[in-house]
Amino acid sequence: MEAPGLEHRFRERGLRATPQRVAVWREFAERPGSTIREAARRLRGSGIGQATVYRAVRALEGVGLIVRFAAPQGEVRFAAVLEHAHLLVCEGCGAVQPLEECGLGAYESEVARRSRYRVRGHTLIVYGVCPECQEVS
């Protein structure tokens, strides 16, 4: 997964686009569903310290460029996202893939109207069993 203007997305949300942060984002874009530990171990090879990975994840999660979710066995995993945080997660093998349009716009408006909240976005994680894991079971 590549993203033209990735750096720009960082800046427009008030984050400096440091090489380390970009590398962290890319790591979770290429391997969605990694744990921080796994990502940090790989990034170690690029000279990026684990504290930096934690700090980057926190910063990116804060502006919605990375989402956190519970994997099958309950571990906390992460995935990079661009606009939408819509993921399909396999409960068997833990595979993660992005989902397209969820058509939740109207629903969000409805929620905003009824709750009087200023709605800013949402995270949708769909859980299921992928074709491969279905065969096995």
Added chain:
Amino acid sequence: MEAPGLEHRFRERGLRATPQRVAVWREFAERPGSTIREAARRLRGSGIGQATVYRAVRALEGVGLIVRFAAPQGEVRFAAVLEHAHLLVCEGCGAVQPLEECGLGAYESEVARRSRYRVRGHTLIVYGVCPECQEVS
């Protein structure tokens, strides 16, 4: 929040409805958005050890009776749910409230058809700013 037949919901998912587990679920139902630490501290008063709280949360999360999500500042928080894991979270004060029907049924079918996954459910977290926090800002 009370739930008739709560115990039954545990058992039909293969979990023993021990008093500790029920207490843990209730704690997160009464105070959605608590951290495990907070819940454990309160439950301590009922003689429930922290290891039990962790084990209960893991078990309940596994069968979808508790969901985990990222709060404003990035901490991991939990909330008890019954059928649906639909939550509205305030990014300001961290207040959490359940949401009703999301009408995502058709979308799930669509995802299942296109991905060939056997879809089992989903978690939807809507983020926004509650009326009180809007005034402050």
Added chain:
DNA sequence: ATTGATGCAAATAATTTGCACCTTT
């Protein structure tokens, strides 16, 4: 009896911090 749960305390793993140094305004 047998299996599953629990509490406690100890062990591990995860996450954050202090600090000196480096980069970008």
Added chain:
DNA sequence: AAAGGTGCAAATTATTTGCATCAAT
């Protein structure tokens, strides 16, 4: 220079485990 980031190693927190015991089937 000033502000924001980073790496490293050292705290600090969070989570899991071993084990003896209790409860439910």
